[in-house]
Amino acid sequence: MPTSDHGTTVGEGVAERAEGEGPVDTVGLAATDRPEPGNRKASGGHGGVPVATPTPSFAEMQRREALLSAGRVLSRSIARGEEVALLIDQALIRLRDAGGYRSIIFVPGEDEPVRKTGAETGTGYFPVEVNGHRHGTIIVSVDSSHRWDAWEVEFLEECADDVALAFHLQHLERVRQETLLRLVESEERFRQVFHQTNDAILLYDVSDEGRPPRCLEANEQACRWFDSSLEELRRRSPGELPLSCTVPGPAPWDRPEPGPYRFDAQIRRQDGGTMTVAISLHRFKLLGQMVMLLVARDVSEERRLEHEQAASLEQIQQNMEQFQILNDQIRNPVQVIIGLADLEGGEFSHQIILQAREIDQIVRQLDIGWLESAKVSSYLRRYAI
Numbered sequence: 001m002p003t004s005d006h007g008t009t010v011g012e013g014v015a016e017r018a019e020g021e022g023p024v025d026t027v028g029l030a031a032t033d034r035p036e037p038g039n040r041k042a043s044g045g046h047g048g049v050p051v052a053t054p055t056p057s058f059a060e061m062q063r064r065e066a067l068l069s070a071g072r073v074l075s076r077s078i079a080r081g082e083e084v085a086l087l088i089d090q091a092l093i094r095l096r097d098a099g100g101y102r103s104i105i106f107v108p109g110e111d112e113p114v115r116k117t118g119a120e121t122g123t124g125y126f127p128v129e130v131n132g133h134r135h136g137t138i139i140v141s142v143d144s145s146h147r148w149d150a151w152e153v154e155f156l157e158e159c160a161d162d163v164a165l166a167f168h169l170q171h172l173e174r175v176r177q178e179t180l181l182r183l184v185e186s187e188e189r190f191r192q193v194f195h196q197t198n199d200a201i202l203l204y205d206v207s208d209e210g211r212p213p214r215c216l217e218a219n220e221q222a223c224r225w226f227d228s229s230l231e232e233l234r235r236r237s238p239g240e241l242p243l244s245c246t247v248p249g250p251a252p253w254d255r256p257e258p259g260p261y262r263f264d265a266q267i268r269r270q271d272g273g274t275m276t277v278a279i280s281l282h283r284f285k286l287l288g289q290m291v292m293l294l295v296a297r298d299v300s301e302e303r304r305l306e307h308e309q310a311a312s313l314e315q316i317q318q319n320m321e322q323f324q325i326l327n328d329q330i331r332n333p334v335q336v337i338i339g340l341a342d343l344e345g346g347e348f349s350h351q352i353i354l355q356a357r358e359i360d361q362i363v364r365q366l367d368i369g370w371l372e373s374a375k376v377s378s379y380l381r382r383y384a385i
Contacts, residue, residue, distance in 0.1 A: 064151065066098035071159055078166045081173070087166055092138070095159065099152070101140050106163070108136035122146055124153070126160035128167065135167045195220045200296040204238065204253075206283060212237035213253060213292055225277075225296070227270045238294060242268040245279070253292065258283040264299070276300045334359050 056064070074091040088106050096104040106128070107113050113125065124140040138160050142148075194201065200222035204213035215234045223230060226241055238253035245251070245265035252261040260282040267275040277296040284291065334356050341352040 063098070063100065067095065067152075067155060070094035070098040071155065071162075074159060074162055078162060078169065081169070084163075084166045084170045088163060091159070091163070095156075099140075101142055101146075103141045105139050106136055107139060110134045113137050113139065124148065124156065126156050128160045128164045130161075130164040130168045135164060138163065197221065198298070200225050200277070200294075202233065202238075202294045203286075204292040204294065206290040206292050208290070212239065216291070222296070225267055225275065225298075238292075244268065252279075252281045253294070264303070265296075267296075276303045330359070330363050334363070 070091070073094060074087070077087045077091065092104045092106060095101070110133070112127070112134075122142040122144055124142070126138040126140065128135045128138060138156070140156060194217075197219065198221065201217075201219045202215055202222050203217040205216050206213050215236065218230055218233045222233065226233065226243075228236070239251060243265050245263055247261075247263045249255075252259070252263065255261075260280055262278065262280050265277055265279050267277055269275065276299055278299045280293075280295045280297075282293050284293070338353050338356045338360075341349040341356070
């Protein structure tokens with residue numbers, strides 16, 4: 001907003017106006033049609049509206065001071081963050097009363113309003129736009145005897161700019177609140193997933209200075225499994241956890257390679273029990289800082305079933321080997337029986353040979369079954385363990 005003859009300013013960041021500027025020769029034109037401040041020259045009128053260049057009278061000075069006061073109230077209202085719709089209504093009423101205008105209205109919309117002619121040639125149009133986006137236009141209607149000057153036109157232009165600033169600040173606040181809401185919702189979703197998962201998750205800060213990793217975050221499952229609070233876990237490095245693994249060489253969390261590492265470990269519980277967990281360890285950069293993510297999954301039941309399965313397959317293999325030996329042990333006596341019956345002859349020798357061969361056929365079927373069982377056992381050993 002412009003500077004008064006007494007040095008009073010309206011709004012923030014408004015350039016001071018040089019005294020003695022000539023009147024504006026454009027009334028009812030868009031801002032792009034008006035000459036730049038300080039470059040305005042009287043041309044005897046524009047659009048049928050004469051332009052006067054008298055020295056401001058005492059009454060005009062009072063009118064200007066009233067307009068400046070209305071502008072100051074507008075600036076303070078914007079600074080307080082008042083609702084734009086209410087702010088505009090009150091500001092336009094003050095400007096209308098202070099300037100003695102016939103009417104002053106705000107027409108929202110991105111398009112420039114249609115300009116009237118004839119009796120309305122004294123109407124001034126002041127676009128409310130910021131960053132190339134037009135929010136609307138302030139339309140000031142004056143009496144036919146009114147004469148515009150450069151100070152008044154520029155003052156109203158800057159009032160329109162302040163209203164545009166109010167729209168922009170309102171938009172920024174709405175975007176800020178929407179962004180904050182999305183951040184809160186995203187954080188809540190992450191928190192729920194982080195703490196409700198069945199895996200223990202610990203995030204460590206990895207220093208380049210060689211100090212032990214420092215725990216940044218741990219979920220509730222990790223606190224339960226390690227019988228510690230979050231604060232206690234934050235004071236422990238991975239090597240200080242009740243965790244034992246049989247990985248050869250240095251512990252995975254002490255190695256400089258990023259990984260990932262996957263291995264089984266045992267968690268020693270305070271009640272004396274143990275839990276078998278599968279650990280996944282991975283280093284990566286988070287917000288420019290190297291971190292290490294440790295995820296532990298309870299695989300106690302899976303490992304127990306795998307051991308039982310391995311033991312069962314081993315027992316099946318032993319039974320099949322014993323079964324093959326028994327087949328041979330049965331077949332040999334049968335062959336002896338057949339040979340003796342054939343040598344001795346007699347009325348029952350034929351029946352004895354037939355029954356012995358029947359036994360041999362049964363043993364042969366058992367051999368075929370053993371071969372099929374061997375294939376099944378090989379498949380289970382290959383894919384089930």
